[in-house]
Amino acid sequence: MTDAHDDATSFVPHLDARQRAMLAEMGVRVWAPRAEAVTAELAPAPVPEVSAPMAPPPVEPRPPAHPAPAAAPRAAPAAPAVAPAAPPTAAERLRPAGVAQMDWPALQAAVAGCEACGLCKTRRNTVFGVGDTRTDWMIVGEAPGENEDLQGEPFVGAAGQLLDNMLRAVGRTRSGEGTKGAYIANVLKCRPPANRNPQPQEVAQCEPYLARQVALVKPKIIVAMGRFAVQSLLRTEEPIGRLRGRVHRYEGVPVIVTYHPAYLLRTPADKAKAWEDLCLAMETAEGL
Numbered sequence: 135m136t137d138a139h140d141d142a143t144s145f146v147p148h149l150d151a152r153q154r155a156m157l158a159e160m161g162v163r164v165w166a167p168r169a170e171a172v173t174a175e176l177a178p179a180p181v182p183e184v185s186a187p188m189a190p191p192p193v194e195p196r197p198p199a200h201p202a203p204a205a206a207p208r209a210a211p212a213a214p215a216v217a218p219a220a221p222p223t224a225a226e227r228l229r230p231a232g233v234a235q236m237d238w239p240a241l242q243a244a245v246a247g248c249e250a251c252g253l254c255k256t257r258r259n260t261v262f263g264v265g266d267t268r269t270d271w272m273i274v275g276e277a278p279g280e281n282e283d284l285q286g287e288p289f290v291g292a293a294g295q296l297l298d299n300m301l302r303a304v305g306r307t308r309s310g311e312g313t314k315g316a317y318i319a320n321v322l323k324c325r326p327p328a329n330r331n332p333q334p335q336e337v338a339q340c341e342p343y344l345a346r347q348v349a350l351v352k353p354k355i356i357v358a359m360g361r362f363a364v365q366s367l368l369r370t371e372e373p374i375g376r377l378r379g380r381v382h383r384y385e386g387v388p389v390i391v392t393y394h395p396a397y398l399l400r401t402p403a404d405k406a407k408a409w410e411d412l413c414l415a416m417e418t419a420e421g422l
């Protein structure tokens with residue numbers, strides 16, 4: 135929009151200048167609590183180009199868990215995949231501040247001591263991330279399972295073996311020794327009990343850690359594996375099948391969507407599609 139926001143209707147994109155002048159002349163004002171919010175609502179939906187962290191609320195410091203006052207303005211439409219849930223508990227306010235400025239040791243220590251959500255009560259280990267921190271490829275999965283919780287490393291079970299094979303197929307290993315490397319991290323750093331689905335509040339609390347890992351690695355490509363990782367990173371509820379085959383973005387980094395290795399173990403027929411996804415990731419990274 136090139137017009138200045140000089141009248142109450144200037145943010146409504148389908149009105150031309152003459153119509154806006156007429157409405158203004160008639161004294162018709164289009165109600166909007168905040169022009170920017172409405173502009174965002176009315177704008178055509180972009181391909182997710184997430185320049186802000188994926189989780190909705192900035193969580194440091196958390197506001198006290200007061201109920202919303204009766205006269206509070208209505209919240210902007212919630213982001214679909216990871217909409218905020220209940221207000222934070224006292225424990226959930228304990229994530230250290232300054233995550234976005236941390237170096238690797240500080241970040242690792244912050245995750246190891248994190249008590250920002252209830253998962254800290256049931257975890258045996260935090261699962262920070264593993265691999266080559268100077269690589270141009272980053273793999274993002276969902277959350278630690280039982281083996282990962284025991285060992286403190288992502289993707290160490292059967293799904294992890296398949297992930298290693300997938301990486302080898304594109305000439306990479308997680309260590310990067312003698313080959314190209316990859317850095318592997320999960321959206322959640324702690325295991326959800328009984329491998330239940332991660333909850334929005336847990337994602338919101340954990341997300342700054344992943345965002346910082348991405349910022350420190352500075353990968354050329356992120357391969358997001360599985361519905362949960364994909365939908366959390368891209369803030370969408372679209373199924374993987376509709377998101378595959380094109381390049382998305384998280385924090386400015388190209389993201390390729392593919393199936394989770396655990397799913398591929400159950401559904402080997404889809405391994406061919408996962409291979410296509412890895413080829414797209416290679417092409418995308420090499421084309422940069």
Ligand code: URA
Nearest residue numbers: 275276277278288289
């Ligand atoms: N599944 C994941 O998404 N991450 C792990 O670390 C293990 C299994």
